[in-house]
Amino acid sequence: METLGCLLRQGETAAVPTETVYGLAANALDEEACRRVFEIKGRPLIDPLIVHVTGMAKAEELSFPPDAARRLARRFWPGPLTMVMRKKPAVPDLVTAGLPTVAIRAPRHPLIRELMRRSGLALAAPSANPFGCLSPTSARMVRDMLGGRVRHLLDGGPCEIGIESTIVDLTNAAVPSLLRPGAVTREMLEETLETEIVFTEKFFRPVAGTAAPAPGMMERHYSPRTPLFLFNHGGTAPRPPGGRAATVYFRRPPERPPGGGRDCYWLTEAGDMEEAARNVFALLGKLDRGAYTAILAEAAPDEGIGAAINDRLRRAARPAAE
Ligand code: TXA
Ligand code: MG
Numbered sequence: 001m002e003t004l005g006c007l008l009r010q011g012e013t014a015a016v017p018t019e020t021v022y023g024l025a026a027n028a029l030d031e032e033a034c035r036r037v038f039e040i041k042g043r044p045l046i047d048p049l050i051v052h053v054t055g056m057a058k059a060e061e062l063s064f065p066p067d068a069a070r071r072l073a074r075r076f077w078p079g080p081l082t083m084v085m086r087k088k089p090a091v092p093d094l095v096t097a098g099l100p101t102v103a104i105r106a107p108r109h110p111l112i113r114e115l116m117r118r119s120g121l122a123l124a125a126p127s128a129n130p131f132g133c134l135s136p137t138s139a140r141m142v143r144d145m146l147g148g149r150v151r152h153l154l155d156g157g158p159c160e161i162g163i164e165s166t167i168v169d170l171t172n173a174a175v176p177s178l179l180r181p182g183a184v185t186r187e188m189l190e191e192t193l194e195t196e197i198v199f200t201e202k203f204f205r206p207v208a209g210t211a212a213p214a215p216g217m218m219e220r221h222y223s224p225r226t227p228l229f230l231f232n233h234g235g236t237a238p239r240p241p242g243g244r245a246a247t248v249y250f251r252r253p254p255e256r257p258p259g260g261g262r263d264c265y266w267l268t269e270a271g272d273m274e275e276a277a278r279n280v281f282a283l284l285g286k287l288d289r290g291a292y293t294a295i296l297a298e299a300a301p302d303e304g305i306g307a308a309i310n311d312r313l314r315r316a317a318r319p320a321a322e
Pocket of ligand 1: 018096105125167
């Protein structure tokens with residue numbers, strides 16, 4: 001840990017665990033180190049990074065947190081909540097893709113916290129996957145996806161949450177907006193701030209009049225090689241277009257489904273929403289490596305973290321080229 005902290009201070013990068021997904025970390029104030037993070041991921045420079053800190057004191061060195069940010073941090077930090085706020089000059093433009101704002105989160109996984117505490121660094125860390133791939137939820141997934149491209153990998157076991165953090169934009173503090181749903185739900189944010197939060201669904205959407213998306217609007221998503229079809233929670237799986245389809249139910253079906261249950265999978269045994277979130281990326285990755293011609297996925301109930309699971313499934317159901 002001590003050594004890894006030194007290496008990061010010297011400008012190296014490392015894959016590290018967080019409670020959401022594994023991140024590919026570099027000193028957030030070291031522009032060259034952060035540039036390597038973009039290179040290793042094959043990530044376009046217009047897609048800004050999330051900066052990880054130990055808490056509000058460090059966040060204040062990098063940004064101007066409004067009152068709303070302090071309230072949210074008191075309730076949800078350390079934890080799976082990222083806040084977009086006006087940035088201070090200390091943060092390199094490369095990290096924020098030239099935006100006047102920076103996305104900051106205090107993760108709660110003990111290993112990344114220990115690393116930040118010992119090194120004194122804020123760590124810029126996007127998910128540790130090649131651009132456009134699934135976010136890794138175990139050290140094994142990081143190794144499989146980035147292989148020799150990461151020299152240092154801190155194994156913190158499987159991720160407790162399994163989907164990326166909630167992102168809330170507080171740039172206009174009067175009108176907070178949800179950029180990405182996660183384990184901290186919209187209802188939880190609204191209750192804490194006592195105000196309505198708008199959800200701007202952020203797919204890869206070109207801005208009118210330009211060929212490319214604006215910085216920060218480039219939420220590219222994982223689309224499996226195998227076409228994925230989403231069906232309503234409690235509904236019937238659509239007929240696959242031929243070939244061999246895998247069906248992913250939200251919870252284990254009480255009876256054997258037609259076909260004897262072959263090629264039948266589920267996100268949770270008994271309907272536990274947290275368990276479903278933990279499994280979703282690992283299962284999609286596994287099925288995509290299998291010999292299936294289609295994946296039929298049942299939506300989660302649209303409540304709590306279910307909204308975030310459905311957001312990821314909807315993105316996976318979109319063709320990669322979109
Ligand atoms: O759970 C997580 O948030 C994980 C772990 C490693 O902490 N990190 C993660 O990072 O998911 P990444 O890079 O895969 O997603 C970061 C997204 C960007 O794609 C962008 O949409 C948004 O955060 N973002 C970052 N800075 C922003 C900004 N200044 N304004 C708007 N959106 C921003
Ligand atoms: Mg990512």
